[in-house]
Amino acid sequence: MDIAAFQRRIEEIYYRRDSARGLAGTHMWFCEEVGELTRALRRGHQDELEGEFADVLAWLSTLASIAGIDLEEAARKKYEQGCPRCHETPCACP
Numbered sequence: 001m002d003i004a005a006f007q008r009r010i011e012e013i014y015y016r017r018d019s020a021r022g023l024a025g026t027h028m029w030f031c032e033e034v035g036e037l038t039r040a041l042r043r044g045h046q047d048e049l050e051g052e053f054a055d056v057l058a059w060l061s062t063l064a065s066i067a068g069i070d071l072e073e074a075a076r077k078k079y080e081q082g083c084p085r086c087h088e089t090p091c092a093c094p
């Protein structure tokens, strides 16, 4: 599943509810999920990490949808040519 397909899938599952909640409320849920990922990373619980990374990606995706952002296009525009500042791969910024 590529980024665009993932964003569409999350829209199919959650867009109606998340868009009704709105950007501010959904952003709070996103932050909560980032907190859960932080705790899983800190505890070093490898079994929890996969699910927490998936949750953060899903909430990021739904936020992008509500904000009218195509995540794949945004990622491609910014990073396809390498580092956005120095345009090198790997980054050669000081």
Ligand SMILES: [Zn+2]
Pocket (backbone or CB within 6 Å): 083, 084, 085, 086, 087, 088, 091, 092, 093
């Ligand atoms: Zn760079």
